[in-house]
Every structure is written in C-alpha cells, then in structure tokens.
Amino acid sequence: MKRIFRHTTLSATFLLLCLGLLACAAPPPALDATGGAVASAAPRATAAGIKVLEEGGNAVDAAVATALVLSVVHPNAGNLGGGGFAVIRMGDQVEALDFRETAPAAARADMYLDEHGEAISDRSLIGPLAAGVPGSPHGYFELHQRYGTLPWKRVVDPAVRAARDGFVVTKRLAGALEGSSKLLGRFEATAEVWLPGGRPHDAGSTVRIPALADSLQAYADRGPVALMEGPIAAAVVAASERHGGILSMEDLAGYRSVWRPPIRFQAFGWDIASMPLPSSGGIILGQTCAMLERLDWVSKPRFGADRTHLLAEVWRRAYADRFLLGDPSTSQATAEELMSPVWLDRRAMTIDVGRATPSDEILPWPGAPDESDQTTHLSVVDAEGNAVALTTTLNGRFGCGLLVPEAGFLLNNEMDDFAAQPGKPNQFALVQGEANAVGPGKRMLSSMTPTVAWRDGESMAFGAPGGSRIPTGTAQVFLNVVVDGDGLQAAVDRPRVHHQWRPDSIRAEDGALSPEIRQELIRRGHEIEDCGAVGLVQIVRWMADGPCQAAADPRGPGSAGVVGTKGR
Ligand code: GLY
Numbered sequence: 053m054k055r056i057f058r059h060t061t062l063s064a065t066f067l068l069l070c071l072g073l074l075a076c077a078a079p080p081p082a083l084d085a086t087g088g089a090v091a092s093a094a095p096r097a098t099a100a101g102i103k104v105l106e107e108g109g110n111a112v113d114a115a116v117a118t119a120l121v122l123s124v125v126h127p128n129a130g131n132l133g134g135g136g137f138a139v140i141r142m143g144d145q146v147e148a149l150d151f152r153e154t155a156p157a158a159a160r161a162d163m164y165l166d167e168h169g170e171a172i173s174d175r176s177l178i179g180p181l182a183a184g185v186p187g188s189p190h191g192y193f194e195l196h197q198r199y200g201t202l203p204w205k206r207v208v209d210p211a212v213r214a215a216r217d218g219f220v221v222t223k224r225l226a227g228a229l230e231g232s233s234k235l236l237g238r239f240e241a242t243a244e245v246w247l248p249g250g251r252p253h254d255a256g257s258t259v260r261i262p263a264l265a266d267s268l269q270a271y272a273d274r275g276p277v278a279l280m281e282g283p284i285a286a287a288v289v290a291a292s293e294r295h296g297g298i299l300s301m302e303d304l305a306g307y308r309s310v311w312r313p314p315i316r317f318q319a320f321g322w323d324i325a326s327m328p329l330p331s332s333g334g335i336i337l338g339q340t341c342a343m344l345e346r347l348d349w350v351s352k353p354r355f356g357a358d359r360t361h362l363l364a365e366v367w368r369r370a371y372a373d374r375f376l377l378g379d380p381s382t383s384q385a386t387a388e389e390l391m392s393p394v395w396l397d398r399r400a401m402t403i404d405v406g407r408a409t410p411s412d413e414i415l416p417w418p419g420a421p422d423e424s425d426q427t428t429h430l431s432v433v434d435a436e437g438n439a440v441a442l443t444t445t446l447n448g449r450f451g452c453g454l455l456v457p458e459a460g461f462l463l464n465n466e467m468d469d470f471a472a473q474p475g476k477p478n479q480f481a482l483v484q485g486e487a488n489a490v491g492p493g494k495r496m497l498s499s500m501t502p503t504v505a506w507r508d509g510e511s512m513a514f515g516a517p518g519g520s521r522i523p524t525g526t527a528q529v530f531l532n533v534v535v536d537g538d539g540l541q542a543a544v545d546r547p548r549v550h551h552q553w554r555p556d557s558i559r560a561e562d563g564a565l566s567p568e569i570r571q572e573l574i575r576r577g578h579e580i581e582d583c584g585a586v587g588l589v590q591i592v593r594w595m596a597d598g599p600c601q602a603a604a605d606p607r608g609p610g611s612a613g614v615v616g617t618k619g620r
Pocket of ligand 1: 427445446447448469497498499500519520
C-alpha cells in the first residue's frame, strides 16, 4: 500500500534533494490520498499512525499509536507522565475525553507561596512538587477501550519498539535538549537518559530507553494498572518523594479520565466540537466564531486592517472571560453562560469597528493568564471520515525535568497552570482568577483546543500546542480553510496574530501584518508587538468524494502523512 509523507524535520540529505527538486516552488500543497491522514510532531509517530490505518485500524487506534510513539521520540511534550484532551467524532458519536492531570490530594492553595504570601520562583515549574497526577496512561487506554478496533497490544507496540530498538534524534530534538540542558541536568536520572556524559544527544544519534520500553511493554500487557499501581507507580512516588514532591500511590491509583460533552456550535456552515472545561480552548474558539459571525467578519477584505482589528477585539473579550474559568467544580462561569446568544450579542455590540477598546475597559482585573508553550497536538482522520484531535502535554518543555529512573519517563509540571497567587501577578507578571486556584484533586485550567469540524461529506481534525496562543492559532487556521478556502498547507503556513486581553497588545508573527495594516491598527489604538509562533497547528481533512489531506506546521517539528488507498 502506498504511503506518502512530508516531514518538516528533514534529514540533511533529503533536504538537499528537496531543495534541488523544489528550487522554485511555492509552499507545496498539503498531501492527499483517500485512506486516512495523520499529522503530528514527529515523523516516526505519524508513520506509526499511518501504518495502523493501513492495517485497518480506525482513527482512534491511529491516534493512540501516534501519541504513544510521541511519548518516546518527542519527550519535550509527548508523555506517559503528563495529560491532555481528545475530541473525537466516530460515526455519529461526538465526545471529548479529559485526561488532564489532577492536583495531588496533598496539594494546598498556598503550596507555591512563601510565608509572606509571595510566589516562590520555580517551585511550580521545576521538580516533582510541580507535577500533577499523570492522566495519559488512563486516558489513552480509555480512548482505545471505547472506540479502538485493533488489539491494544498492536497499538502500543510501535512505541515499545521505538524505546527498545532505538530512534534517531532529529535536529529539532537535539536543539531542544541543548536548550533545556540546565533543567535536564538537575536530576541525575534525567541526565543519564537525555544528557549522556553530560552532553545532549547529537542529531543523527540513536537513543534507546530500556526502562521506558519495559514500562510500555507492561502497559501493553496489562493496561493502565501497570503504570498506576504496583512497582512502576511505587517508583514514581519514590522519585517524587526523593525530590520533595507529594504524589502518593493513592493519587496514581485513583486517577480517572472523564468523558465530557464537548463544546458544540455551528459556524460558517460547519458543525464544530471542541474541548470543554477544564480547558478554556473550546469556549474561546466558540466565542470567537460566534462574535465574528455577528460582526460580518467574512465580508471584510481578507488582507485589510478590519479583519485583524476585529480578531483582536473578539479575543480580548474572550480572554477576559477566561479569567473566570477553572476546574468545572470551581469555575465561576459556565460554557452555557459564556456562549449564550444574549452574552455574545452584548459582547459583540461593544466592539467598535474603528477603535480598539482598551482591555481595562472590558474587565477590572489587572492581568491575564498565560501558559508555557511546550505541548503537542496530533490529528487523524480515517477512511470513513472518523476524526480525532488529541492534544497532550507535560506543560513546560520536558515537564518538571524529573525522569523516574525505573520507569524511563518524565513527570509533568502542570501544576504551574493553576493560579499560584489568584488575583496577583505571578512571576511572569500575570494574573489568574480564584476559580483556578490550587486545590486537591482539581484539574488546572488549560488552553488546549483539540477540535473536529464537519459538514456534508467532509470532516476535519485540528489543534495545536502553544500555551495561551493555542485557541487563536487554531481559530485562524480554521478560518483560513472555511472562510477563505485555503488548502490545508497554505492555511497552516500563513502568518498569524494573537491577542489575549492582557497584555493589551496584538502579537504578530513575522509577515503577519503589512506596514500599512500595522499603521492603521496603531491608528485605531492597538499596540503591536512581534512574536514567535502563534501555535503549531496540525490539521487533517477527509472528503467523501476526494482525497484526504494532511498538513503539518512548518513553525515547529511536524510530519503529515496520508494512506495511499481508501481501503473500502
Ligand atoms: N499546559 C498548557 C495548557 O494546558 O494550556
């Protein structure tokens, strides 16, 4: 069966070949075929997902296989020691799985504060006190149990082999290891795997992680209980305790992922399902689309200042509302409230097409939340048009930095997504609300936006890493496709902008705003700052009467692949 891949991380030889062949080419079109498609952050992970589709697995089988390979070859974010979210459309079933980490039972609201009530630098970021109870082991299994069709062992096997037989370090991974070598060097067990001899692995070298292979094999043989109880769980707790953490055996054994009704809405002729609380992503995406429709955004010239102005105005309102959000049990607003037509009408009516509203005039709170941008997203469609969007994370790149030696995987630092000091600027001069205060068993607020969208004879799955920029990056790619008719790759490649209420400025990627538009936006009262990537979007599309497509984001590591035949 024919397979076609494009990797945004290319070997030097392949890169030279491509340069020769594509010397005068514009960005290539998204790959097409008919049997399904996968886009993820790593070529080996995408290849594993494609192989599963070729063997008759469905989109869930492929998504879980892809995610598990990412837990080996993309250690910055792929994980067994973190958590995430998946939004799926399998036949008529549209569901969201929340496998977000939870705060350990011993967590307390003031655990990151000193005796004066000030946040202690790095305490919620480095070492196992920063780690929430991992959700991925339960989540991947749950996803497969409910919707998978291939045997569980078959789905886990590519990850076991990657860890046991080894995988080749890409340039990007080598760069990430180099960039995080201080963090990775803080813990002996982490350094042994990721900084052998005190140096990060070179690009092109092969890495084997026998302890991780054993953990994955146990997971393949016995399911999540192999990681949540018994010797591997004991090793996690012991490593955590050795370095001042509070994870307990009861925390690990008691973790459960939760099926939740997704955020559902219609916009621009599409049905859309995205992630509900404890992620803010689906609400922000839904509010964005609803307000843009009310403002007749579609009718504005594509490359004029009006469109960017309205995006910024819509986002500053949506992110102001985000301040109220947190774990569903403590959130101060619900999705129903924030997406009610009355509220959206009121919000949209306050937008002046000719003038920026200062963020201070929208809500009195002095700041806005932000998150680290080291997350990873994968998207899959299968030959039947089933779609899975799955975003998973350790939060910071390589999480809290602590690798559990006997288990071979890193622990997350997701606790930093809570508000360590509600109502007060944190170490990054940012503020989050009481609704997202630390509390035992709570899930920390997220911005992850795994999304599926469909209309007659077509479906798509998409999402991104990128911290607080996830919803805005995801929204722009969706709008490029459904409003402006871009092909997937062009939609992903196009430069993007971002606004998140606080700080009160439009962030613009290189090339996102022409000098004229920049000037016009400033005239309307916007501040503009340059920024790096607004998310790294991975998107796939299925069409009943046409080829599947996949596009990976060239801003980061990415790999898009399609199956060459429809298989039905
Ligand atoms: N840790 C990033 C997020 O959950 O949004």
